Amino acid sequence: xxxxxxxxxxRILALTRKELxxxxxxxxxxxxxxxxxxxxxxxxxxxxxxxLNRVPYAxxxxxxxxxxxxxxxxxxxxxxxxxxxxxxRSTDMARSxxxxxxxxxxxxxxxxxxxxLSGRSADVQVIADGRxxxxxxxxxxxxxxxxxxxxxxWRTEHGERASAMQLIERAWFNPxxxxxxxxxxxxxxxxxxxxxxxxxxxxxxxxxxEGTFDQLLxxxxxxxxxxxxxxxxxxIVGLIQATGVLVIGQLWFRIPxxxxxxxxxxxxxxxxxxxxxxxxxxxxxxxxxxxxxLYSMLFIMPFSLLSGxxxxxxxxxxxxxxFTLINPLRFAIDITxxxxxxxxxxxxxxxxxxxxxxxxxxxxxxxxxxxRYRPQ
Amino acid sequence: MSPAAAKxxxxxxxIRKETRQMVRDPSxxxxxxxxxxxxxxxxxxxxxxxxxxxxxxxVLQDPxxxxxxxxxxxxxxxxxxxQLLRSLAPAQQxxxxxxxxxIVDIPENFARRxxxxxxxxxxLVKGSDANRAxxxxxxxxxxxxxxxxxxxxxxxxxxxxxAFGPVNVQTRLWFNEADESRYFLVPGLLVLxxxxxxxxLTAMVMAREWERGTLESLFVTPVRSDEILIGKTxxxxxxxxxxxxxxxxxxxxxxxxxLRGSLWVLSGVSMLYTLVALGIGLLIxxxxxxxxxxxxxxxxxxxxxxxxxxxxxxxxxxxxxxxxLITRVLPARYYVAVLQNVFLAGDVWxxxxxxxxxxxxMAVLLALASRAVTRKRLL
Numbered sequence: 001x002x003x004x005x006x007x008x009x010x011r012i013l014a015l016t017r018k019e020l021x022x023x024x025x026x027x028x029x030x031x032x033x034x035x036x037x038x039x040x041x042x043x044x045x046x047x048x049x050x051x052l053n054r055v056p057y058a059x060x061x062x063x064x065x066x067x068x069x070x071x072x073x074x075x076x077x078x079x080x081x082x083x084x085x086x087x088x089r090s091t092d093m094a095r096s097x098x099x100x101x102x103x104x105x106x107x108x109x110x111x112x113x114x115x116x117l118s119g120r121s122a123d124v125q126v127i128a129d130g131r132x133x134x135x136x137x138x139x140x141x142x143x144x145x146x147x148x149x150x151x152x153x154w155r156t157e158h159g160e161r162a163s164a165m166q167l168i169e170r171a172w173f174n175p176x177x178x179x180x181x182x183x184x185x186x187x188x189x190x191x192x193x194x195x196x197x198x199x200x201x202x203x204x205x206x207x208x209x210e211g212t213f214d215q216l217l218x219x220x221x222x223x224x225x226x227x228x229x230x231x232x233x234x235x236i237v238g239l240i241q242a243t244g245v246l247v248i249g250q251l252w253f254r255i256p257x258x259x260x261x262x263x264x265x266x267x268x269x270x271x272x273x274x275x276x277x278x279x280x281x282x283x284x285x286x287x288x289x290x291x292x293x294l295y296s297m298l299f300i301m302p303f304s305l306l307s308g309x310x311x312x313x314x315x316x317x318x319x320x321x322x323f324t325l326i327n328p329l330r331f332a333i334d335i336t337x338x339x340x341x342x343x344x345x346x347x348x349x350x351x352x353x354x355x356x357x358x359x360x361x362x363x364x365x366x367x368x369x370x371x372r373y374r375p376q
Numbered sequence: 377m378s379p380a381a382a383k384x385x386x387x388x389x390x391i392r393k394e395t396r397q398m399v400r401d402p403s404x405x406x407x408x409x410x411x412x413x414x415x416x417x418x419x420x421x422x423x424x425x426x427x428x429x430x431x432x433x434x435v436l437q438d439p440x441x442x443x444x445x446x447x448x449x450x451x452x453x454x455x456x457x458x459q460l461l462r463s464l465a466p467a468q469q470x471x472x473x474x475x476x477x478x479i480v481d482i483p484e485n486f487a488r489r490x491x492x493x494x495x496x497x498x499x500l501v502k503g504s505d506a507n508r509a510x511x512x513x514x515x516x517x518x519x520x521x522x523x524x525x526x527x528x529x530x531x532x533x534x535x536x537x538x539a540f541g542p543v544n545v546q547t548r549l550w551f552n553e554a555d556e557s558r559y560f561l562v563p564g565l566l567v568l569x570x571x572x573x574x575x576x577l578t579a580m581v582m583a584r585e586w587e588r589g590t591l592e593s594l595f596v597t598p599v600r601s602d603e604i605l606i607g608k609t610x611x612x613x614x615x616x617x618x619x620x621x622x623x624x625x626x627x628x629x630x631x632x633x634x635l636r637g638s639l640w641v642l643s644g645v646s647m648l649y650t651l652v653a654l655g656i657g658l659l660i661x662x663x664x665x666x667x668x669x670x671x672x673x674x675x676x677x678x679x680x681x682x683x684x685x686x687x688x689x690x691x692x693x694x695x696x697x698x699x700x701l702i703t704r705v706l707p708a709r710y711y712v713a714v715l716q717n718v719f720l721a722g723d724v725w726x727x728x729x730x731x732x733x734x735x736x737x738m739a740v741l742l743a744l745a746s747r748a749v750t751r752k753r754l755l
Contacts, residue, residue, distance in 0.1 A: 130552030171503030
C-alpha cells in the first residue's frame with residue numbers, strides 16, 4: 001500500500017519534471033511566462049487609476065472680477081487643473097470640449113462678484129465631457145471640493161458664520177483614497193489567471209494534437225497522476241507570477257502590506273488549484289489547440305472582467321452576480337485585496353475560501369472522469 | 377492567362393481553401409460570432425460603475441427627533457441601503473466583514489449641539505475601493521447637506537447654509553446627461569471584443585501551418601507570400617465583421633446606447649481596426665511559428681492592454697509620460713477615441729480624422745511586416 005503510494009508519488013514527480021522541462025526548455029516560452037506579468041504589473045500599476053492628476057480645463061470668465069479670478073486661481077493652484085484656454089464667448093465651449101482639448105469648462109457669469117457682495121448666492125456652471133462619464137464625475141467632484149473651500153474662506157473673510165453642521169470623513173485601510181492601492185492587489189490574481197489557465201489548457205491540447213497524449217495514456221500512469229503532473233507545473237508558474245506582482249506592489253509602488261503571507265498564499269494556492277482545475281476540464285473537452293484557445297478565452301475574458309477587478313460586483317444585476325459564483329478570480333481578488341489592505345485573516349475570508357475549494361474539487365474530479373472515459 | 381488574372385485565380389483558390397478549413401472547424405465560426413455575442417451580453421449587463429443601494433450602517437446614539445430625521449434622510453435615499461445600529465462596535469464588525477461599505481455615526485449629543493450650531497456627524501468609509509469610497513462620500517455629503525438645507529428652510533436653528541454656499545455649482549455632463557456609465561462602457565467593450573476576436577482568429581493560422589509543415593508544401597506551388605496572406609486574412613475579416621455587426625446591433629437595441637455619429641464612419645473605421653487586429657495576430661503567428669507561444673502572446677498583447685491602456689476605463693491624461701508613450705503604439709487607443717465620439721458625440725472630425733489615419737497607417741505597416749516574415753524560406 002505504502003510502496004504503491006510511493007511509486008505513484010515518484011511517477012507524479014517524474015511527470016511534473018518532464019512537464020516543467022517542456023514548458024521551460026524553450027527560452028522564448030520561459031520568458032513569455034515570467035516576464036509579462038511583472039512588466040504588466042509595472043505599466044498597469046501606473047495606468048490603472050481612477051484618480052486624476054491632470055485635468056485640462058477651459059475658463060469662461062464673463063465677470064473679470066477679483067472674486068472670479070480668485071476662484072479660478074483656486075483651480076490653478078491645485079496642480080491638477082491645467083488651464084488650456086481662456087474663452088471669450090459661450091459658443092466657444094463646444095469647440096474646446098468636442099476636440100477633447102478640455103475635460104471641463106468652468107463658466108463664471110457676469111454678475112458673479114456683485115451677487116456675492118450683496119450677500120446673495122452666485123451660480124457657476126461646470127460643463128464636463130461625458131464621453132467617459134466616470135472621469136468627468138471625478139473631475140466635477142474635485143471642482144466641488146475646491147468651491148467648498150472657496151465658500152468657507154469667503155464666509156470667514158466676510159464675517160459670516162461657518163456652516164452649522166460638520167461632516168467629518170475618514171477612510172479606513174486606504175487613508176488617502178488612492179485607487180492604485182485597490183488595483184494592484186487585484187492584479188495579483190488577474191494577471192496570474194490568464195497565463196496559468198492558458199498554459200494548462202494548451203499543454204494538454206498540444207499533446208493531444210501531436211498524438212503524444214495517447215502515448216502517455218498507455219504508460220503505467222493513471223489518469224489522475226497525469227492530471228496532477230499537468231496541474232503542478234502550471235500552479236508553480238502561477239505562484240511565481242503572483243509573487244512577482246506582489247513584489248512590484250510592495251517594493252516599487254510601496255503599498256503597505258497589512259496582512260499575513262500565510263493567509264495570502266493559502267488563498268492563492270486554492271485559487272490556482274481552482275483555475276488549473278477549470279483549465280484541465282476545458283482541455284479534456286477540446287480536441288485541437290484552436291478549440292482549446294477558444295474555450296479558454298471564452299472563460300478567461302468574462303472571468304477577468306466580471307470579477308470586481310475594474311468595476312464593482314455590487315453594480316451587477318443579480319443574475320450575473322450569481323454567475324460570478326463559478327469564477328475563481330472573483331474570490332481570489334477579494335482575498336488578495338482584503339489580506340493586502342485590510343489584514344483580514346482566515347475567519348473573515350472563509351466565505352471566499354470554501355467556494356474556491358468546491359470549484360477545485362468539482363473541476364478536478366470532473367476532468368479526471370473525462371480523461372478516463374473520453375472516447376477518442 | 378495574363379499575370380494579373382493568374383494572381384487573382386491563385387488568391388481565389390487560396391481563399392476557397394481557407395474558407396473550407398474555417399467552415400469545417402466550427403471553433404473559428406464560434407470565435408467570430410458566438411464569442412462576441414456572449415461577451416457583449418455579459419459585459420453590457422455586467423459592467424457598471426454606477427453606485428446605487430450602498431449598504432451602510434447608521435449608528436444612532438442620540439434618540440432625539442433631529443437625529444431620527446437625519447436617519448430617515450438616509451432611509452429614503454435611493455443611493456443607500458441603511459442598517460440601523462445603536463453603537464459603533466457592531467458597525468465596525470460589519471465593516472470589517474465586508475457587509476457594509478460605510479458607517480454614518482450620529483453622536484449622542486447631536487441634537488443639543490445642533491441647537492448651538494456646531495453639530496458633528498462622522499462618516500467612516502471603507503477606503504479599499506477608493507473610487508467607490510469617494511462616490512459614497514459625495515452621496516453622504518449630499519444627503520446631509522439636503523437635510524440641513526431643509527432645516528434652514530423650516531427656519532430652524534442649526535439649519536445652515538451648508539448645502540448652499542455663497543457659490544453654488546451647477547454641473548452639466550455633455551454627451552451623457554443621465555450619467556449612465558453604460559454609455560461609455562459599451563462602446564469600449566466593442567473595442568475589447570474586436571481586439572480579441574481579431575487577434576485570436578489569425579493567431580494560430582500561420583503558426584499551425586508552420587508547425588504542421590504544410591506551409592512548406594504551399595511554398596513549392598506558384599503562390600506568392602502576399603497571396604498567402606491575403607488568402608489567410610480575407611475569410612477571417614468577413615467573419616470578424618459579422619461579429620462586429622452583432623455587437624453594434626446589441627449596443628443599439630439592447631443597451632440603448634445612442635449612436636449620434638454616422639453609421640458609415642463607424643463601419644469604415646471598424647473595418648480598418650479589424651484589419652489591424654487581424655494583422656497583429658497574423659504577424660505574431662508568422663513570427664513565432666509556434667501555436668502555444670503565439671496564443672499566449674496574442675492573449676497578452678491584445679486583451680489586457682486594450683482593457684487597461686486604451687482610455688476605455690482609465691483616463692489617459694493622468695498616466696505618466698512613459699506610460700502614455702506606450703499607449704501611443706496601441707491601436708486600441710485610437711479605436712476607443714473614435715468609438716466614444718461616434719456613439720456619444722457625433723462625427724467630430726477633428727478627433728476622427730487623426731485617429732483613423734493612425735489606424736490606416738498601422739494596418740499598412742502590419743501588412744508589410746507580415747509579408748516580410750512570411751518570405752518563402754525554409755526554417
